[in-house]
Amino acid sequence: xxxxxxxxxxxxxxxxxxxxxxxxxxxxxxxxxxxxxxxxxxxxxxxxxxxxxxxxxxxxxxxxxxxxxxxxxxxxxxxxxxxxxxxxxxxxxxxxxxxxxxxxxxxxxxxxxxxxxxxxxxxxxxxxxxxxxxxxxxxxxxxxxxxxxxxxxxxxxxxxxxxxxxxxxxxxxxxxxxxxxxxxxxxxxxxxxxxxxxxxxxxxxxxxxxxxxxxxxxxxxxxxxxxxxxxxxxxxxxxxxxxxxxxxxxxxxxxxxxxxxxxxxxxxxxxxxxxxxxxxxxxxxxxxxxxxxxxxxxxxxxxxxxxxxxxxxxxxxxxxxxxxxxxxxxxxxxxxxxxxxxxxxxxxxxxxxxxxxxxxxxxxxxxxxxxxxxxxxxxxxxxxxxxxxxxxxxxxxxxxxxxxxxxxxxxxxxxxxxxxxxxxxxxxxxxxxxxxxxxxxxxxxxxxxxxxxxxxxxxxxxxxx
Numbered sequence: 306x307x308x309x310x311x312x313x314x315x316x317x318x319x320x321x322x323x324x325x326x327x328x329x330x331x332x333x334x335x336x337x338x339x340x341x342x343x344x345x346x347x348x349x350x351x352x353x354x355x356x357x358x359x360x361x362x363x364x365x366x367x368x369x370x371x372x373x374x375x376x377x378x379x380x381x382x383x384x385x386x387x388x389x390x391x392x393x394x395x396x397x398x399x400x401x402x403x404x405x406x407x408x409x410x411x412x413x414x415x416x417x418x419x420x421x422x423x424x425x426x427x428x429x430x431x432x433x434x435x436x437x438x439x440x441x442x443x444x445x446x447x448x449x450x451x452x453x454x455x456x457x458x459x460x461x462x463x464x465x466x467x468x469x470x471x472x473x474x475x476x477x478x479x480x481x482x483x484x485x486x487x488x489x490x491x492x493x494x495x496x497x498x499x500x501x502x503x504x505x506x507x508x509x510x511x512x513x514x515x516x517x518x519x520x521x522x523x524x525x526x527x528x529x530x531x532x533x534x535x536x537x538x539x540x541x542x543x544x545x546x547x548x549x550x551x552x553x554x555x556x557x558x559x560x561x562x563x564x565x566x567x568x569x570x571x572x573x574x575x576x577x578x579x580x581x582x583x584x585x586x587x588x589x590x591x592x593x594x595x596x597x598x599x600x601x602x603x604x605x606x607x608x609x610x611x612x613x614x615x616x617x618x619x620x621x622x623x624x625x626x627x628x629x630x631x632x633x634x635x636x637x638x639x640x641x642x643x644x645x646x647x648x649x650x651x652x653x654x655x656x657x658x659x660x661x662x663x664x665x666x667x668x669x670x671x672x673x674x675x676x677x678x679x680x681x682x683x684x685x686x687x688x689x690x691x692x693x694x695x696x697x698x699x700x701x702x703x704x705x706x707x708x709x710x711x712x713x714x715x716x717x718x719x720x721x722x723x724x725x726x727x728x729x730x731x732x733x734x735x736x737x738x739x740x741x742x743x744x745x746x747x748x749x750x751x752x753x754x755x756x757x758x759x760x761x762x763x764x765x766x767x768x769x770x
Contacts, residue, residue, distance in 0.1 A: 319360045325351050326462070327368035334376025334423070335430060349465035350490055356469025365466065369458035377419070377433040377450045384437025407431030411439060419449035423457050489575075492719065493697065544737065548730035555723035562661055562716050563644060575715035576649060579708045591706035596764050598665040598703050603630070603672070605763040609755030617745060626675070629732045633671045636724055637664040650711040663713045663721035666704040670725025671732075673699045678733055683743075 329347045332338055348369075355365050410425070411418045411432060419441075422432030436446050562569070568576075596602050607626075614623050646661040677696035681689040704722065707713035 319355075319358060319364075322351060322355045322358070322360060323364050323368045326355065326365055327372040330369045330372025330458070330461075331376040333430075334373045334433075335380060338430065345461070346490070348461050349468075352462045352465030353469035356466035358469075362466065365462055366458050369462050370454050373423070373454040373457055374450055377423070377454070378447075380430065380433035381437040381441075381443075381446050381450075384434040385440065386437075403431055404435070407435040408439075411435045416441070416445055416449065419446055420453040423453040424460075489715070492722075493701070544730045544733040548727060548734060551723050551726035551730060555720065555727055558716070558720050558723060559640075559644075559661075562646070562720060568649075568714055569716050572714035572716050575708055576711070579711070582709070587709050591709035593764065594703050594706040595665065595710065595712075597760055598669050598706075600634075601763050601767060602760060603668060605759035606672075606756050608759050609752050612755075613748070613752060619744065621741060622744070625732055625736055629671050629675060629728055630668070632731075633667050633725060633728045634664075636728070637662060637667055637721075640720075640724070646714075646717070648712050649714060652712065655712060660713055661717045661720055662724050663704065663707055663717040665707055666700070666713075666718045666721035667725035667728075669700050669703040670722050671728050674725065674729035675732060678729070 326348070329351055332342055333345075333348065352365065407422075410422060414421055418432050419436055423429055433446070433450070597606070607630075611623065611626075614626075640662050641659040641664075644661045645659050648655065648658070648660040651658070673696040677692045681692040684692065700722070704718045707718060708715060
């Protein structure tokens with residue numbers, strides 16, 4: 306089968322895409338759930354694929370309309386019939402401010418709040434729930450629900466549909482890059498969900514944490530380890546789950562790569578996409594990131610932190626950091642030697658170095674992951690997910706820069722990221738085994754300026770390329 310036909314066969318069928326649009330519209334409008342799901346991103350992606358396949362617009366608009374009406378309708382019913390139950394359950398039990406925000410919006414705009422609220426991001430999934438709690442007449446709610454959905458569906462669908470309809474002809478994108486784009490987008494969305502909704506569930510006040518705690522107290526073989534870990538505070542359930550998930554995915558992904566000596570289909574698609582995106586500024590930026598993310602760059606970046614931790618005699622932090630960096634370095638070296646996967650291109654300064662896994666990606670994931678975990682532990686639970694999202698936004702350019710200069714395949718980046726998450730989780734588990742004295746207030750300004758100065762010196766005076 307020609308490659309083009311193989312790629313097209315991987316695209317969702319028109320029927321599946323219509324159902325996907327309906328499901329996204331429903332979930333995005335559903336009470337509370339819509340706050341945790343990147344509905345705009347998902348809707349744009351689905352509409353773009355539908356536009357690329359030239360699916361009839363009336364079917365898509367109808368699916369989005371029905372999903373939006375049903376989502377708000379279920380939310381209204383939950384508020385009207387199960388008010389006390391909903392308020393006492395997660396996530397409102399942990400985020401009562403969401404309900405307060407919705408109530409103030411409802412009081413301000415009255416019967417118009419349902420119509421207006423559908424287009425206001427922070428309160429969109431809350432307003433129908435509040436309308437039910439406030440006993441808004443069902444007929445009034447239905448009218449506002451249907452009228453707003455009629456406008457919402459085209460407003461959310463048409464931009465993505467237009468993009469998908471024109472990206473080959475107007476944007477001159479290389480053919481058959483959909484799967485690579487889908488994998489990259491799905492990876493980012495998946496990580497966002499894991500570190501927002503997923504991490505909240507396995508945190509100390511999450512439903513999964515409560516369930517595991519009850520099970521541990523009832524099962525004798527689990528009781529002692531659970532009590533031992535509980536003595537230092539919160540059991541590191543999030544780190545335990547992350548280690549298991551990342552290790553499983555890393556092993557499965559590595560097996561997939563090993564079983565295919567040639568580049569994967571998504572590797573070729575991503576290579577074609579970044580060749581099309583090639584520009585001088587992108588190449589220069591990627592080469593700069595390559596120097597920041599190599600061994601010398603990481604050493605320069607870490608130097609001020611090492612000096613400060615030595616000054617305050619926090620040997621435990623230094624030891625965990627050294628184990629993390631040494632561990633990921635050893636795993637990268639071992640992986641490259643064992644799998645010996647050729648690079649797409651091998652510049653002179655990388656002669657003798659292999660491709661899988663991406664050391665830049667895995668090392669940067671360890672650095673930003675551990676720093677994010679440290680910063681998040683000092684913040685209220687409601688604000689922690691933003692730290693992890695910022696960490697992902699920091700790690701993503703470093704990973705994609707390897708594609709921009711053509712020294713890695715996309716599958717190398719995914720393998721490296723998973724490996725980095727494994728190391729992050731294992732270090733966190735060991736750190737949380739017992740109580741650790743908190744660090745003194747960090748001199749953020751001095752440390753950041755010191756890191757910038759050291760990295761700048763490395764780039765200007767010790768460039769290998």
